[in-house]
Amino acid sequence: MSGDEEGLKGAELSPQAELARRLNLLLDVVVAERGQPVTFREVQQKLAEKGIKLSRARWFYMKDGTGRLVSDPALLGALCDIFNVDPAYLLGSGAADLPARIDSQLEFVKSLRAARVKTFAARTLGDVSPETLRAITEYLNKDISRRPEGERAEASPQLDADDAPERAD
DSSP states (O other), X not given: OOHHHHHHHTTOOOHHHHHHHHHHHHHHHHHHHXXXXXXXXXXXXXXXXXXXXXXXXXXXXXXXTOXXXXXXXXXXXXXXXXXXXXXXXXXXXXXXXXXHHHHHHHHHHHHHHHHHHHHHHHHHHOSOOHHHHHHHHHHHHHHHHHOHHHHHHHHSXXXXXXXXXXXXX
């Protein structure tokens, strides 16, 4: 198990938050592998092919870690099939290790995020001395490595209209 995974386990997340963390990690890996996020419509369509229905609101709350705990084994098992991971990863009681494929992508995803922040800072700050830029980079690297709750927050790509929860009008 990676140090990141151990640090996140020590944070005592609620079952809903743990499911959301694992689901968001799967979503991050897809972004790293194919360069674009999985949309709700893609997930919904793949589940429908297996005879499983999923509402936009339920998907949002699963990813957000709010609301009731989703424990439907058919739904969670089908999601594991979609993301090509062992069903124990989402169905397990928390004892399932991080799948090797996901673990191998985790550092890559973190590196990409850090690089985006560094590039943005360099463009925004413009004519800052190299020493100042190095100090900012060092701070960002330390902050990313010691803040597992920030990793979960960053794990969720920004919502687009396709992934926003349904309004109950």
